Amino acid sequence: xxxxxxxxxxxxxxxxxxxxxxxxxxxxxxxxxxxxxxxxxxxxxxxxxxxxxxxxxxxxxxxxxxxxxxxxxxxxxxxxxxxxxxxxxxxxxxxxxxxxxxxxxxxxxxxxxxxxxxxxxxxxxxxxxxxxxxxxxxxxxxxxxxxxxxxxxxxxxxxxxxxxxxxxxxxxxxxxxxxxxxxxxxxxxxxxxxxxxxxxxxxx
Numbered sequence: 001x002x003x004x005x006x007x008x009x010x011x012x013x014x015x016x017x018x019x020x021x022x023x024x025x026x027x028x029x030x031x032x033x034x035x036x037x038x039x040x041x042x043x044x045x046x047x048x049x050x051x052x053x054x055x056x057x058x059x060x061x062x063x064x065x066x067x068x069x070x071x072x073x074x075x076x077x078x079x080x081x082x083x084x085x086x087x088x089x090x091x092x093x094x095x096x097x098x099x100x101x102x103x104x105x106x107x108x109x110x111x112x113x114x115x116x117x118x119x120x121x122x123x124x125x126x127x128x129x130x131x132x133x134x135x136x137x138x139x140x141x142x143x144x145x146x147x148x149x150x151x152x153x154x155x156x157x158x159x160x161x162x163x164x165x166x167x168x169x170x171x172x173x174x175x176x177x178x179x180x181x182x183x184x185x186x187x188x189x190x191x192x193x194x195x196x197x198x199x200x201x202x203x204x
Contacts, residue, residue: 022075022084025160032189034048035049035050035056035185036187039184040056043055054194064095068086071085074129084139084192087195087196093112102126112135113136142162146173150173163193167188
């Protein structure tokens with residue numbers, strides 16, 4: 001009985017792949033329009049929206065699973081849903097498969113989460129937990145920035161705003177409905193949220 005209570009207590013503290021939502025809202029509660037056609041078309045898809053986001057996430061799942069342990073560890077340490085981290089990694093680097101020696105974005109973005117060396121001093125190997133912790137920490141700072149900027153938003157809305165800001169900066173988030181205008185392909189948060197819901201259903 002005591003052991004069972006201890007296990008339940010640890011699950012409540014750290015979360016599980018089924019229940020963990022982190023400290024910043026519940027990804028499953030967030031509305032999303034999914035990927036824009038500008039994001040879906042280069043992937044060879046003839047359709048857009050949530051279905052396109054899910055298909056791209058599905059294609060990345062095999063390679064994503066190589067980093068599942070470090071994604072979950074970083075999520076627990078930063079109190080961020082691992083599904084959100086995985087979704088950002090999918091969007092930024094297709095789980096590392098499009099990087100050249102760890103670099104992308106014309107040599108400015110580093111690692112799985114594409115930390116921009118123009119704004120941050122990159123740390124760790126491109127595929128390391130240290131790197132994922134840095135990227136997740138940047139995400140947390142953006143979510144917290146949105147919390148201060150829009151205290152009237154729900155936690156779920158603030159999480160979505162933070163995801164958008166991860167791509168285009170806090171200043172780009174002006175209103176909830178239009179937060180993605182100015183992000184890459186004007187769909188960043190919506191696409192990431194849809195991918196995160198997929199990863200949530202697949203062990204993250």
